[in-house]
Amino acid sequence: MYAAGLAATQGHHIQENSTSFFRNGGRPSGVIEIPGSITEENAKKLKSNWDSGYTGENAGKTAILSNGAKYNPTTFSPVDAQTVEQLKMTAEIVCSVFRVPAYKIGVGQPPSSDNVEALEQQYYSQCLQTLIESIELYWMRRWKRGKTRVQNLMSPRC
Structure with a gap:
């Protein structure tokens, strides 16, 4: 960071x-x-x-x-x-810290479009997966604390 x-x-x-x-x-x-x-x-x-x-x-x-x-x-x-090159370099550093491929924000050279699905899978596994799992864990912990409340809301009413 x-x-x-x-x-x-x-x-x-x-x-x-x-x-x-x-x-x-x-x-x-x-x-x-x-x-x-x-x-x-x-x-x-x-x-x-x-x-x-x-x-x-x-x-x-x-x-x-x-x-x-x-x-x-x-x-x-x-x-x-070399202002343009320095700005590009700073953007690439920020991208690398957050594991975002530089081409996703228009800085890096876009890879060939031979296998777009593999590129998207790589983006998910290297960048988004950690963030998504952290959000899931947060909500799971919150829901476990209020589990009875959630169960009561989900149970059918007579």
Whole structure:
């Protein structure tokens, strides 16, 4: 269960990061490099102007940099970070913890459909059987405690 929790948390963080990334128009954060020195006041003013002009709803607009300034991205793109592959891996980990074949949730490669009945039997025996038996045991114990009540309900009335 702990492994599933870690994988689910990682998947959640990947999705949050992707949401933030695409909210900014798919543009990574970065650093504006200016040759020479700059005062702290000018740096704050430049940052404020950049944030108001090129982030949020203005993300993706064309920036004009002068005096040798350069924009250097500092984060990975989703391709570089292999976001899709990481999300797939986290889903596969969660599936393995609960013994659900990954193809059942659309993550893994579906097996050939040569023997669908065997695949369904495997799914039942490896995933569902334990859960179903636990539910059966729970209800059997509950019914045994209230056995006389159940018998009274089931007996024919005169």
